[in-house]
Amino acid sequence: MEKNNIKPTEGEMEILQVLWAKGRCTVREVHEALDKKDAGYTTTLKLMQIMHDKGMVERDTSSKTHIYNALISEETTQQQLVNKMIDNVFNGSAARLVMQALGNQKTSHEEIELIKDYLSKLENK
Known part of the structure; x- marks a missing residue:
């Protein structure tokens, strides 16, 4: 494997x-x-x-x-599992996954700021 x-x-x-x-x-x-x-x-x-x-x-x-x-990296493993979850559970929609995750958890102000910064960087690519 x-x-x-x-x-x-x-x-x-x-x-x-x-x-x-x-x-x-x-x-x-x-x-x-x-x-x-x-x-x-x-x-x-x-x-x-x-x-x-x-x-x-x-x-x-x-x-x-x-x-x-x-032997397997944390980042690669997380990425593979999230991609599988997006495909299998959220019908390929990353947005639905994010909305579900943010809606089910108490998200701190710091986490929201990190998410905003990340989204800003994605928009500027």
């Missing part, structure tokens, strides 16, 4: 978010960061092994404790 076609599951996304935030981690570090009461360490280990097999993460086995690192 090509890295640019990988579509992480919800559980895989949670692990990737830990690796993106912290960088290289052991399974124990990822498991503790997830802080899931309902999932055991072995569940996290198995999921990370599957992610390694899929090419989402690399594993350094040079020491007794294996260290994992994300």
Whole structure:
């Protein structure tokens, strides 16, 4: 599977978010960061092994404790998932996605200003 076609599951996304935030981690570090009461360490280990097999993460086995690192970028993964959501859920309309997202969440003044700046830059392209 090509890295640019990988579509992480919800559980895989949670692990990737830990690796993106912290960088290289052991399974124990990822498991503790997830802080899931309902999932055991072995569940996290198995999921990370599957992610390694899929090419989402690399594993350094040079020491007794294996260290994992994300192989797929946060930005590319987010872009792929948003594009899929726009196509599948919002019938190809990015505007509908944005309106739904802004209508369902409490958007801060700072976030609104960032959005305005981004829209302004898009208009000036």
